[in-house]
């Protein structure tokens with residue numbers, strides 16, 4: 001849970017820095033990929049017999065995709081990206097990817113969207129291969145009356161509103177939702193006796209589809225109200241199942257002492273493919289640029305690590321004068337003016353922390369986003385210190401955080417009052433606001 005929460009906060013830190021993501025891409029593993037089939041077919045196997053091969057091949061393709069996105073080969077310059085891997089029960093892996101485009105490349109109009117996303121068949125004469133790929137991988141359904149059991153069907157209706165309506169141009173409605181161009185061109189494919197035309201095409205990017213030959217849905221997503229939904233999607237927990245271990249063997253009834261009969265386990269369900277993924281140590285989440293979780297503490301309240309057999313005196317002695325990531329931030333500011341205009345969370349933009357040497361040095365390359373660890377409000381002074389750390393720049397000591405216009409105050413809470421940060425329940429409002437960026441209704445309550 002903590003892990004999920006951190007990932008969500010990391011994604012929010014990227015949002016705070018770069019705004020809302022521009023593209024939401026879902027890449028689904030294709031069991032017929034040549035790399036998989038080349039292995040299983042000669043051995044008389046099927047793809048599900050070798051989840052390890054499926055996991056490896058999907059990881060290769062995903063790495064290639066992410067690297068092409070990062071290098072700007074598909075959608076132009078990209079500022080940031082995240083992915084989350086999901087496994088359907090007994091199913092194949094798929095990746096949910098969020099992409100933040102560079103300023104000029106941002107999609108603002110219907111025409112901009114048309115350049116990177118299509119929801120139509122291409123001309124089958126001019127582009128036969130692409131046309132075949134669209135009909136193989138990008139058709140939704142058939143669902144509805146043709147197949148009431150299709151995954152998208154909820155209460156007798158297609159949850160994804162297919163078939164869509166014909167539409168001559170791509171538009172973005174007032175709420176920021178796109179309606180993709182789907183012209184009535186007469187091009188169609190017939191599946192299960194259903195004639196499927198442009199109204200059934202799942203939005204895709206032609207370049208991605210031709211490169212990876214898999215179901216790769218690309219959606220425009222620069223709309224504020226969808227962000228929570230996206231993060232819920234991207235940070236959803238693994239499927240859980242309750243398992244009852246019951247002993248149905250009659251003979252064992254004689255040994256009544258065993259409690260296991262009525263034991264329930266709350267288990268996490270892992271599909272074979274997910275198990276292989278985790279055994280290989282592949283990431284479930286990844287992102288760039290890196291998000292730096294910054295630790296901070298009140299004077300002498302830093303956490304220290306020690307081995308359980310160590311003497312307390314040794315531990316104290318070793319740690320008492322040892323600097324932390326936080327206190328070395330003070331030191332860096334004492335020694336250099338370079339970070340004078342930066343808050344603690346902004347500091348990693350220009351400096352890198354060396355954990356072994358315990359020093360911050362000037363960043364030579366790359367980029368990193370910092371974020372302060374979350375502190376619940378009930379924590380008292382540490383909470384108020386965190387509030388101040390989002391404002392105070394270039395701090396050189398604990399006292400400097402408590403100093404405003406040359407006056408040193410007693411407590412962090414007092415400074416928050418002086419600066420008007422606690423007026424009109426603002427701390428509560430800000431707290432709820434921050435939580436509302438991250439959580440769904442039930443989580444908030």
Ligand SMILES: [Zn+2]
Nearest residue numbers: 143152158162
């Ligand atoms: Zn449907």
